Amino acid sequence: MFKRKANRKKDLDMKDLDKIIQENRQEFDICEPNDGHFERFEQKLKTIEGKKKTFTFGYILKAAAVALLVVLSGLWVYDNLDSRTNNGIALSEISPEYGEVEMYYTHLVNQKFDEINQCQTLDSTQKTMLTHELTEMDSIYETLKMDLTTNPSDQRIINAMIQHYQLKVEVMSQILNQLQQAQDINKQKQKSENHESTNI
Known part of the structure; x- marks a missing residue:
């Protein structure tokens, strides 16, 4: 209600002001601009209209350089942030001690994997199946790395990553x-078969 009264008062004041101006118009029109004012004003308007903004080659080149710099820096930031978030954080990025643990288990896993690959009792189907299982285990580790990206100080995630390595080994x-x-067993069978064949 208070605002309504204030608005009504403002409307009355404006009407009164308009009425005062209309009644005293002659008193407001007593001052005329200096001689030549209109000519100077018209000349300034013509010079402003005459000046068309033109883009020079240098201006365009500067704008292109700035645009290129902005695009390249944006791509660099996107690439660096994207690769870090897509790959997650490794234990070595948390602390040097965790880096040593990660390096130890990575070496151990690679050593075991080489030993498995050298084993002659596995056929290609079994090797493929084993590789698939180990890849699934690695996908769990990648998920843990992504979790570590969002919570780098969470000790539970760090412990889970170390336990993952231990479990994999x-x-x-x-x-x-x-x-x-x-x-x-295969060697014993071959020996017994060879022994039986020599006895016969």
């Missing part, structure tokens, strides 16, 4: 033991 060791047992 343990699984690979069990596979190697089973392959070794299968290889030993």
Whole structure:
């Protein structure tokens, strides 16, 4: 209600002001501009209209250089941020100690993988299946790396990453033991078959 009264008062004031101006118009029109004012004003308008903004080659070149710089820096930032978020953070990026742990387990995993590949009891189907299983384990680790990107100080994620390495080494060791047992059984069968064939 208070605003309504204020608006009505403002309307009355404007009407009163308009009425005062209309009644005293002659008193407001007593001052005329200096001689030649209109000519000078018209000349300034013509010079402003006459000046058309033209783009020079230098201006266009500067604008293109700035645009190129902005685009390239944007691409660089996008590429660096995107690669870090897509790949996640490795343990070595958290601390040097975790980097050593990661390097140790990576070396151990690679060593076990080489031993499995050298095993002659595996056929190509079994090797493919084993590689697929290990790749699935690696995808879990990649998920942990992405989680670590969002929470780099979360000790639970760091421990889960280390446990993942430990589990992978343990699984690979069990596979190697089973392959070794299968290889030993095959050797014993061959010896017994060779021994039986020589006895006959």
